[in-house]
Amino acid sequence: MLDKRYNPKSVEEGKYEKWKKAGYFTAGDKSKQAFSMVIPPPNVTGKLHLGHAWDTTIQDIIARYKKMKGYDVLWVPGMDHAGIATQAKVMERLKKMGVDVTKITREEFLKEAWGWKDEYAASIHSQWAKLGLTLDYTRERFTLDEGLNYAVRTVFTRLYKKGLIYQGERIINWDPVQKTALSNIEVIHQDDHGYMYYFKYHIVGSDDYLLVATTRPETMFGDVCVVVNPKDERYTKYIGMKVINPANDEIIPIIGDEYVDIEFGTGAMKCTPAHDPNDFVIGEKYHFPKPIIMNKDATMNEKCGKYQGMDRFVCREALLKDIEAKGDFVKKEEIVHPVGHSERSNAVVEPMLSKQWFVKMESLAKHSLDNQKSKGKVSFIPPRFENTFTNWMENVEDWCISRQLWWGHRIPAYYHKKTNEVYVDVNPPEDIENYVQDEDVLDTWFSSALWPFSTLGWPEKTPDLERYFPTNILSTGYDIIFFWVSRMIFQSLEMNDIRPFDNVLIHGLVRDEQGRKMSKSLGNGIDPMDVIDRHGVDALRYFLTTNSTPGQDMRYIEEKVVSASNYLNKIWNSARYVLSVLGDDFREEKLDTKRLSPLDNWLINKLMDTIKGVSEAMERYDFNSASSYLYNFVYDDFCSNYLEMSKVSLNGDDEEMKMMTKQVLIFTLKNIIKLIYPYTPFIAEEMYLNLPNHLESIMLETYPEYDESMINLKANKEVELLFDFIKDSRTYKIENKLAPNEKIAIAINLRIPVFNGFMAYLSRFTFAKEIKEEKDIMNIQGHLYVHDDGDMVIINEVSNDEILLKLNKEIEFEENEIRRCEGMLNNPNFVSKAPKEKVDAERNKLKQHQDNLASLLEKKAKL
RNA sequence: GGAUGCUUAGCUCAGCUGGGAGAGCAUCGCCUUUACACGGCGGAGGUCGUGGGUUCGAGUCCCUCAGCAUCCACCA
Numbered sequence: 023m024l025d026k027r028y029n030p031k032s033v034e035e036g037k038y039e040k041w042k043k044a045g046y047f048t049a050g051d052k053s054k055q056a057f058s059m060v061i062p063p064p065n066v067t068g069k070l071h072l073g074h075a076w077d078t079t080i081q082d083i084i085a086r087y088k089k090m091k092g093y094d095v096l097w098v099p100g101m102d103h104a105g106i107a108t109q110a111k112v113m114e115r116l117k118k119m120g121v122d123v124t125k126i127t128r129e130e131f132l133k134e135a136w137g138w139k140d141e142y143a144a145s146i147h148s149q150w151a152k153l154g155l156t157l158d159y160t161r162e163r164f165t166l167d168e169g170l171n172y173a174v175r176t177v178f179t180r181l182y183k184k185g186l187i188y189q190g191e192r193i194i195n196w197d198p199v200q201k202t203a204l205s206n207i208e209v210i211h212q213d214d215h216g217y218m219y220y221f222k223y224h225i226v227g228s229d230d231y232l233l234v235a236t237t238r239p240e241t242m243f244g245d246v247c248v249v250v251n252p253k254d255e256r257y258t259k260y261i262g263m264k265v266i267n268p269a270n271d272e273i274i275p276i277i278g279d280e281y282v283d284i285e286f287g288t289g290a291m292k293c294t295p296a297h298d299p300n301d302f303v304i305g306e307k308y309h310f311p312k313p314i315i316m317n318k319d320a321t322m323n324e325k326c327g328k329y330q331g332m333d334r335f336v337c338r339e340a341l342l343k344d345i346e347a348k349g350d351f352v353k354k355e356e357i358v359h360p361v362g363h364s365e366r367s368n369a370v371v372e373p374m375l376s377k378q379w380f381v382k383m384e385s386l387a388k389h390s391l392d393n394q395k396s397k398g399k400v401s402f403i404p405p406r407f408e409n410t411f412t413n414w415m416e417n418v419e420d421w422c423i424s425r426q427l428w429w430g431h432r433i434p435a436y437y438h439k440k441t442n443e444v445y446v447d448v449n450p451p452e453d454i455e456n457y458v459q460d461e462d463v464l465d466t467w468f469s470s471a472l473w474p475f476s477t478l479g480w481p482e483k484t485p486d487l488e489r490y491f492p493t494n495i496l497s498t499g500y501d502i503i504f505f506w507v508s509r510m511i512f513q514s515l516e517m518n519d520i521r522p523f524d525n526v527l528i529h530g531l532v533r534d535e536q537g538r539k540m541s542k543s544l545g546n547g548i549d550p551m552d553v554i555d556r557h558g559v560d561a562l563r564y565f566l567t568t569n570s571t572p573g574q575d576m577r578y579i580e581e582k583v584v585s586a587s588n589y590l591n592k593i594w595n596s597a598r599y600v601l602s603v604l605g606d607d608f609r610e611e612k613l614d615t616k617r618l619s620p621l622d623n624w625l626i627n628k629l630m631d632t633i634k635g636v637s638e639a640m641e642r643y644d645f646n647s648a649s650s651y652l653y654n655f656v657y658d659d660f661c662s663n664y665l666e667m668s669k670v671s672l673n674g675d676d677e678e679m680k681m682m683t684k685q686v687l688i689f690t691l692k693n694i695i696k697l698i699y700p701y702t703p704f705i706a707e708e709m710y711l712n713l714p715n716h717l718e719s720i721m722l723e724t725y726p727e728y729d730e731s732m733i734n735l736k737a738n739k740e741v742e743l744l745f746d747f748i749k750d751s752r753t754y755k756i757e758n759k760l761a762p763n764e765k766i767a768i769a770i771n772l773r774i775p776v777f778n779g780f781m782a783y784l785s786r787f788t789f790a791k792e793i794k795e796e797k798d799i800m801n802i803q804g805h806l807y808v809h810d811d812g813d814m815v816i817i818n819e820v821s822n823d824e825i826l827l828k829l830n831k832e833i834e835f836e837e838n839e840i841r842r843c844e845g846m847l848n849n850p851n852f853v854s855k856a857p858k859e860k861v862d863a864e865r866n867k868l869k870q871h872q873d874n875l876a877s878l879l880e881k882k883a884k885l
Numbered sequence: 886g887g888a889u890g891c892u893u894a895g896c897u898c899a900g901c902u903g904g905g906a907g908a909g910c911a912u913c914g915c916c917u918u919u920a921c922a923c924g925g926c927g928g929a930g931g932u933c934g935u936g937g938g939u940u941c942g943a944g945u946c947c948c949u950c951a952g953c954a955u956c957c958a959c960c961a
Contacts, residue, residue: 024920026920026921027921027923028921193959211957211958218961234961235961236961237961238961282961283960283961286960286961287960287961290961291960291961292961294961298959298961299959300960300961301959301961303959359960360958373959406890407889409888409889410888410889410956410957413887413888413957414957417957417958500955501956504956504957530890531955535897537897569897569898569899569909570899571898573890574890574891574898575890575954575955576898577897577898579896579897579909579910581897581909581910581911582898582909584910584923585909585910585923586909587923588921588924589909591923591924592920592921592923592924594920595920595924596920596921597920598920598921599920599921600920601920602920603920642901644901646899647899647900647901650899650908653908654908661920661921662925662926665920666918666925669919749926749927752926752927753927753928755915755926755927756914756915756926756927756928757927759914759915760915761915761916762915762916762925762926762927763916763918839905846904846942849942850941851940851941851942852904852941852942853941854941855940855941855942856904856941856942857904860904860942863904864904867905
């Protein structure tokens with residue numbers, strides 16, 4: 023028996039372990055059609071946040087739904103080693119432990135990192151369990167495990183041999199805190215306050231000088247020339263002459279190149295090929311040397327004379343002072359300009375020339391873009407995110423994949439000790455003793471990009487890969503379309519010549535109550551485990567998946583979780599009621615719609631509509647609509663109307679009717695439980711296991727099916743009329759300050775035949791002491807209520823004035839409606855151009871309103 | 886400089902292919918009616934950001950503008 027109040031804690035207890043133990047999460051039933059997904063692997067750096075809870079609940083709903091629909095569902099779990107992030111955290115911990123991290127060896131570090139991984143993996147596992155995720159743990163993977171490493175080496179080697187991976191010296195984004203290269207998308211550009219500094223570059227053999235502006239004076243040590251636009255009349259005369267670099271007094275040439283914008287700044291640009299990507303291009307074009315003037319930690323190097331060893335920002339100030347003393351510092355202007363910061367360390371990124379490994383993106387991007395024009399395209403939900411993806415692909419630059427870290431997949435490149443020849447292969451060279459392996463590891467996203475197939479055993483042709491790849495759908499936030507989705511797509515197309523998943527379901531971000539992003543610095547993050555503690559996981563799941571539109575951000579609002587919990591309590595209590603009225607001798611039968619009462623039929627009709635609406639929405643992954651169909655059915659149709667009415671037949675003495683009411687109650691309840699189940703599996707399971715006929719678990723059940731043969735509309739209008747009358751009586755009592763159970767006398771005039779028992783229901787729910795049925799109710803003193811299929815008068819002795827007041831209000835309403843209908847119908851364009859059904863519908867409405875008006879006027883005349 | 890999203894009831898948000906504006910919370914009134922007071926019943930509350938256009942008909946389609954948010958972009 024169910025408790026009086028739905029208690030999440032007791033409901034949730036033990037269920038997940040039971041499901042897991044029973045093997046319900048394990049895929050492999052070959053008799054069914056396969057349906058597969060991979061979880062976006064969370065980083066092993068911390069706790070799951072609300073975004074994870076949202077994303078994984080969406081997937082869990084899909085998994086549970088598809089399982090009920092008869093699919094063999096595989097949902098692959100796993101975690102990401104998260105190179106930079108994890109290495110930073112492990113280093114931090116080592117420092118706290120008092121370890122001198124500058125002296126630690128690679129092996130020692132890795133041992134520590136694996137220990138860290140195990141700790142955090144355990145914590146993530148327990149959070150997944152709390153969330154109730156139906157993950158197939160027998161197939162769990164880690165982005166750094168041996169199998170995935172094999173996949174990574176294979177992909178690297180294949181791309182290298184095709185010439186799509188190369189080693190090159192190029193300007194990369196250098197993170198001076200983590201001391202590693204970064205890819206372009208790991209750099210966050212934010213508007214910072216800074217200065218534009220103006221310096222005199224004196225022209226050799228002249229009194230003139232060029233005024234040159236820069237935001238980074240410390241890079242002046244790397245200047246190789248000053249560039250002006252050859253069309254710039256101010257400067258053409260200087261092209262070919264030389265200037266003195268005020269930082270180090272070196273003499274450098276003035277050259278002309280169209281790249282320089284005449285309008286911008288002073289029109290004269292200093293060129294520092296090793297520390298700026300554009301300058302690099304110019305440096306290449308004119309064959310300048312590319313002096314690097316900084317160390318890996320962003321201190322100045324030996325090329326900077328007395329500034330050597332200074333931090334770049336310290337150097338900037340010192341240099342300014344010195345140049346000012348010489349009189350060559352003209353001014354500084356305060357500006358706001360975009361400055362690149364490392365996504366992980368937040369350090370200001372230094373563009374720097376460096377030898378790194380790159381993925382050549384041109385052909386890979388083209389392959390992806392072409393594929394989006396084919397039948398095998400990846401469908402984005404909502405579709406607008408396809409543009410996000412294609413725009414990025416169209417403008418993508420080569421991907422810097424090497425990282426100067428220890429925690430990651432070591433690059434499978436080996437350098438011959440003597441010849442320095444490079445050897446790249448899946449396996450090390452046989453005479454490994456003659457080689458040294460590249461020290462660097464790969465960008466974390468290089469391994470994540472293979473996730474949908476590497477987890478299934480690729481490059482081996484495993485049975486899982488055959489059966490479950492490509493996967494059906496991938497769910498993720500729009501913030502990692504570039505990082506992850508796009509890379510999975512091009513890697514899969516390149517390696518397998520097929521998309522990695524048919525659909526991508528994109529959701530937004532969870533924000534705080536004020537709409538701000540949740541972040542550590544703001545301290546406004548919400549721990550999903552705390553929410554679960556307070557309100558239960560089902561309420562959290564329901565809140566997360568039913569409160570937003572696909573692709574849109576969502577605010578976390580505690581009261582909405584409470585609402586969700588109240589809704590679940592409502593269903594819980596309706597279940598409690600149904601179970602309490604069944605009685606010991608109850609035996610569930612297949613519902614025979616021919617034996618049902620009009621009221622029963624009405625409910626079953628509504629239920630069928632609901633099943634249809636919910637199922638169609640589920641197929642579109644439109645969880646918001648699906649849940650609201652069910653919500654309305656549960657509250658209005660089932661609880662407010664049918665459940666209350668069922669008390670009449672259950673307390674009556676018609677045994678057949680009583681029995682059928684019970685059958686309808688249990689049938690409907692069971693369907694409600696199944697429909698809500700994918701959202702709120704714990705409470706659904708608890709209620710399900712209390713039903714008279716149940717399997718071992720609701721996880722073995724099938725999804726409700728819309729069954730047209732169960733629909734019977736014969737008495738639907740009569741039931742609706744009954745509800746109308748009951749509502750009228752309630753409104754009447756409230757308007758006239760009567761108690762809800764105040765006895766009233768009513769008279770009705772029916773224009774349609776009604777079912778047996780109509781009067782009994784009417785009497786009971788209006789608390790009527792008397793019901794007169796007569797055609798001529800217009801003569802009866804009281805309040806008139808007009809409906810399409812019948813009228814009702816609540817008999818009383820109120821003054822004519824009061825009645826008149828009310829009548830006039832209703833007459834006005836009907837007249838307005840008639841005017842509206844006539845307006846449309848008198849418009850020849852409407853009649854000729856609108857669809858016939860619409861016109862007919864308007865005609866019917868007009869007729870109805872005219873009839874209603876006639877009744878009201880008749881009543882008025884008789885006052 | 887490109888691109889996208891948002892602007893609907895006091896607040897947070899739904900409104901699919903155009904055909905009489907919805908939910909939750911808040912608010913007001915009544916009710917200890919035997920599933921639920923974490924409840925029931927009944928209300929009130931909206932010129933759907935601005936200005937145009939298409940259409941018989943626009944919250945819904947097109948254009949303009951404004952405000953807010955986000956993403957992308959090498960401007961020294």
